[in-house]
Amino acid sequence: MAEKYKKIIPDMDVNPKKDSHEDDRAVVTDIEKLIEPPEKPAKDNAITVAKIEKAVRSTDIAMVLMIFAIIVFGLVVLYSVSGPDAYGQFQDSSWFLTRQIRFTVVGLIMMLIVAFIPIEFFAQKWVAISAFVLSFGLAFVTLAMGVGREHGASRWINIGPIQLQSSEIIKVALIVAFAGYRATVARMRADGKIREPKSDLMKFIKSAMIDFIIPVGMCVVVDIVIVLQPHVSCFIIIAAVIFMCTLVSEIPLKSWLTGSFILILLGGALGAVMLAMSPADTRDRFMKNYAHVFKRLQIFNADEEEEDEESTLTKDDTRQVDNAHNALGSGGMWGVGLGNSRSKYNYVSEAQNDYIFSIYIEETGFVGGVILMLMYLVMFFLCLRVCWRAKDVFSRTIATGCTALIFVEVLMNISVELQVIPATGVTLPFISYGGTAQISLLIAYGLIMSVSRSGTVRPSKKPNTSDEKALKPGV
Numbered sequence: 001m002a003e004k005y006k007k008i009i010p011d012m013d014v015n016p017k018k019d020s021h022e023d024d025r026a027v028v029t030d031i032e033k034l035i036e037p038p039e040k041p042a043k044d045n046a047i048t049v050a051k052i053e054k055a056v057r058s059t060d061i062a063m064v065l066m067i068f069a070i071i072v073f074g075l076v077v078l079y080s081v082s083g084p085d086a087y088g089q090f091q092d093s094s095w096f097l098t099r100q101i102r103f104t105v106v107g108l109i110m111m112l113i114v115a116f117i118p119i120e121f122f123a124q125k126w127v128a129i130s131a132f133v134l135s136f137g138l139a140f141v142t143l144a145m146g147v148g149r150e151h152g153a154s155r156w157i158n159i160g161p162i163q164l165q166s167s168e169i170i171k172v173a174l175i176v177a178f179a180g181y182r183a184t185v186a187r188m189r190a191d192g193k194i195r196e197p198k199s200d201l202m203k204f205i206k207s208a209m210i211d212f213i214i215p216v217g218m219c220v221v222v223d224i225v226i227v228l229q230p231h232v233s234c235f236i237i238i239a240a241v242i243f244m245c246t247l248v249s250e251i252p253l254k255s256w257l258t259g260s261f262i263l264i265l266l267g268g269a270l271g272a273v274m275l276a277m278s279p280a281d282t283r284d285r286f287m288k289n290y291a292h293v294f295k296r297l298q299i300f301n302a303d304e305e306e307e308d309e310e311s312t313l314t315k316d317d318t319r320q321v322d323n324a325h326n327a328l329g330s331g332g333m334w335g336v337g338l339g340n341s342r343s344k345y346n347y348v349s350e351a352q353n354d355y356i357f358s359i360y361i362e363e364t365g366f367v368g369g370v371i372l373m374l375m376y377l378v379m380f381f382l383c384l385r386v387c388w389r390a391k392d393v394f395s396r397t398i399a400t401g402c403t404a405l406i407f408v409e410v411l412m413n414i415s416v417e418l419q420v421i422p423a424t425g426v427t428l429p430f431i432s433y434g435g436t437a438q439i440s441l442l443i444a445y446g447l448i449m450s451v452s453r454s455g456t457v458r459p460s461k462k463p464n465t466s467d468e469k470a471l472k473p474g475v
Contacts, residue, residue, distance in 0.1 A: 059115070060386070060452040066379050067111075067430075067445055071104055073375065074431040080339045081359045082352035082433060096352050096433050103435035107442030114446030119455035122447070123394040128180025132218055135173040138166040139225040155231055167226060167234040168440040174219050174238060175245065175401035175444070181215045182249040183394035204254065211251045212259025216242065220263065230289050233424035237408055244404040248387070249397045300422035323347045324358040325419060335365030352433040354425055357417045372431075380407055386452045395455030402444040409441075 075097060082096040089095070121127070142157050156163050188194050194210070197203045219242045227235040246256065275283070299318055327343035330336070341362045344351045351359050361369050383403040390396035406429050413428040415421045427434050429441050 058453045060382070060449060063379075063382050063386075063445075063449055063452060066375070066382060067442075070375050070379065070430050071108075073372075075100060075104070076338075077356065077360050077431055078352060078433055080363060081341070081344055081356050083339070084345050085351060088346070099435065100433055100438065103438045104442075107439040110439060111442040111446035111449070114443055115449035115453065117450060119395050119398065119447075119450045119453075122176060122398070122450075123180060123183045125180065125184050128177050128184065131173040131180065132177035132222075135170040135177060135222050136225070138170055138173075139222050139229075142166045143225055143229050155229065155234075165434070165436040167231055168434075168436040170222065170226070171234070171238060171241065171405055172402070172440050172444050172447075174222060175241065175398065175405065176447075178215050178219060178242060178245050179249070179394050179397035179401065181218075182251075182397055183392070185210060186250070186393050204258070207252065208255040208258040208262070211255040212246070213262060216246060216259060217263060220267070230293065232290075232293050233412070233426050236424070237405070237412070237426070240408050241401055241404045245397050245401045248400045250393050296422045296424075300419070320349060320355070321419065321423065324355045324417060327355075327358040327362040328417065331362040331365040331368075333366050335361070335363045335368055338363050353427050354413070354423070354432070355417065356432050357414055357428055360431075361417075376407070376410055383407075383448050386448055386456060389456035390451060391455055391457045395451045399448050399451040399455070402448050405444055406441060 078100055079094065079097040083093040086095040086097075087093040092098075138157070142155065145157060155165050155167060157166050158164075185194070197206055219238065223235055223238050223242075226238065278286075295313075298313060299321055302313055302318065323343055327341065327348060330343075336342075341359050343362055344359050348355045348358060357369075360372070364371075380403070383399065383406070387396060387399040387403060390399050409426050409429050412421065412424055412426040413432075416423050416426070427437055430438070
C-alpha cells in the first residue's frame with residue numbers, strides 16, 4: 001500500500017507520525033532561537049588576547065633587546081660627550097641629551113608601529129609610488145630651498161619650527177620604492193601581465209629596461225639631485241645601498257650588466273654635453289660648491305712631513321682631523337674615564353655628531369671600542385639572519401637595504417675616525433646626536449623587524465624520533 005502511494009505522490013512521506021514529531025521539534029527549536037539568539041561571531045579584525053600573544057610570540061625578542069641596549073648605551077655616551085658644548089651654547093649640559101631622548105621616544109613608537117604592520121602592506125604599488133615621490137620631492141625642495149650652507153651643503157629644510165635633514169628620510173624611502181617596484185614586477189610576471197616580445201633582441205632589451213634601468217634609473221635621478229646640493233656622503237650611501245638591493249632582488253645577470261652599461265653610457269654622454277654647453281662662470285660656480293669636498297680630499301692626502309711652503313693647508317684646516325686622531329690615541333687600553341675627555345672641550349668641534357667615536361674611545365679606551373663593535377656585530381648578524389630567511393623578493397630587498405643602510409653608515413663613520421677614508425660628515429647610528437637620523441634609522445630597523453615577524457620562512461622543527469620509535473610495535 002505504501003508503495004502505491006509513493007508512486008502516486010512520490011514527494012510525500014507516508015509516515016504521518018514521523019512528520020508530526022519532526023515538525024514539533026522544529027517548532028521548539030525555532031522558539032528557542034527567538035528566546036535566546038545565537039552569539040555573534042567575533043570579527044576577524046578585533047584585537048583579542050590571543051592575537052596579542054601571537055604577535056608577541058612572533059616578535060624577534062633578541063632584536064628588540066639589542067636595539068634598546070644600544071640606544072641606552074648611546075644616550076649615556078652622548079651625555080658624556082656633549083656636556084661641555086651644550087653648556088657653552090645653551091647653558092644646559094643636558095640639552096643635547098634631552099632633545100635626543102624626545103627624538104628616540106618618537107622613533108621607538110614609529111619603529112614598533114612599523115614592526116607590527118605586516119610587511120605585505122608595504123609591498124603595495126601605491127606605497128612604492130608614494131615613497132619615490134616623497135624622496136624626489138624632498139631632494140628637489142632641499143636643493144631649491146635648503147639651509148645649512150655654512151656646513152658645506154644644503155642638507156636641511158625648515159617646516160615651521162621643525163628642521164628636517166631630508167637625506168635621512170630619502171634613504172629609507174628609496175629602499176621602499178625600489179623593493180616595491182621589484183615586487184610589483186614579480187607579481188605582474190606571475191599573472192602574465194607583462195607581454196614578452198617575439199624577437200630575442202627586443203626581449204633582451206625589454207628585460208634590461210624593466211628589471212634594471214627603470215628602478216635603478218629612478219634612484220640615480222634622486223641621487224643626482226642630492227649630489228647637486230652638494231651632499232656627497234649621502235650620494236655615496238644611497239649608491240651603496242641601492243647596489244646591495246640590486247644584488248638580492250633577483251635581477252637577471254644579463255639585465256644587470258646590460259642596464260649598467262646603458263646607464264653609464266647615458267650618464268657619461270649627458271655629463272659631457274652639459275659640461276661642454278655650460279658657460280665658464282657656471283662651471284666655476286659649480287666647482288666652488290664642491291670646494292669643501294676637495295679640501296677634505298686634500299687634508300686626507302696631506303703628508304705630515306710635507307713642508308709648510310709646499311702645502312696650501314693651514315693648521316686650522318687640519319685641526320679637526322688631527323685632534324680627533326689624538327683623542328683616539330690618548331685613550332689607551334681602558335681610557336681616561338667616562339666624562340673625563342679633554343678633546344670634547346672645543347678641541348674637536350661637533351663632538352656629539354661626526355667625531356663622537358673618537359671622544360668615546362678617549363674616555364673608554366680600546367676595551368670600550370671593542371664593546372661597541374661587538375654590539376654592532378651582534379645587531380648585524382641578527383639583521384643578516386632576517387635577510388637570509390626572507391620569503392620573497394620584497395621582504396629580502398627591504399631587509400637587505402635597511403641593514404646595508406645602518407651598517408654602511410657605521411663603517412663610514414668609524415673609517416673617518418680611523419683616517420681610513422676622508423671626512424664625510426656621516427654620523428654614528430644610534431649613538432650620535434640627530435633627530436631626523438635617529439627617527440629614520442629606527443623606522444628602518446622597524447622594517448627589518450616587520451620582515452622578521454611576517455616576511456620570513458621559519459626553519460621547520462624536526463620530529464622527535466624517540467616518540468616515533470615508541471609508537472612502533474615491538475620496540
